[in-house]
Amino acid sequence: MVEHVLVATFGFPAVVFTFLLVVVVGYWLLVAVGLSSVDAVGAADPEAFGRVPLSVSLTVATALSWLTCLAGDLLLSTGPLPALSGFAVLLVALTVAFAGTRLVARVLAPRFQSAPDVVGRTCVIRTGRVDRTFGEAEVTMGDGTSVVVQVRQRTGLPLRVGGSATVEEHDRAGGFFWISG
Structure with missing residues (x-):
């Protein structure tokens, strides 16, 4: 055989x-x-x-x-x-x-599927905190729709619910976006 x-x-x-x-x-x-x-x-x-x-x-x-x-x-x-x-x-x-x-x-x-094009947009924090390992935010797109994305923050105090930040870049390997407050 x-x-x-x-x-x-x-x-x-x-x-x-x-x-x-x-x-x-x-x-x-x-x-x-x-x-x-x-x-x-x-x-x-x-x-x-x-x-x-x-x-x-x-x-x-x-x-x-x-x-x-x-x-x-x-x-x-x-x-x-x-x-x-x-x-x-x-x-x-x-x-x-x-x-x-x-x-x-x-x-x-x-x-x-590719990540939504949210880099450069303002987001509103939806979780109790955002730090290097955890976080979620809502981004309003140009057409008025909202997208919820996983986010991380490199430095500074952890962001809290309702705070706003700017989406800086997409971490493809991690499947999240880096933001700065």
Whole structure:
């Protein structure tokens, strides 16, 4: 069984995606050790992949293509026309990858939504305090709607409920905004 998987992995059509899978695994290892970030590759086409990072979309597409090719090759390796079935498996794999990536992107898209554009705006504190580790504030947008955001304050006395401050910058890693009172 292992020999069949190895032959399928390095045979057509799976070999096309085997190399890409090695690249993808290498990329995610760099992300895991902190030498790269999920957003390093860029953003995907918002219409095609639901605004998830391109690195995530390419990973899903590569994995689905490789798995489909591997499964197809293992299922059809005993067929009478292996070369023809290889091209058919490749076409099926690309179709499955595209459809599967779109589906996964729809599920993941809410996790990658960008922060509201509140930098430079005035906010009103909603929590009992705001310091380096805790706080929430309400920002009124230009169209009159309100957005509640997580905020932090670097220096000064902790801000209290009802106090106002200015949103200075977004800390993407922490998922909050730095403010100054």
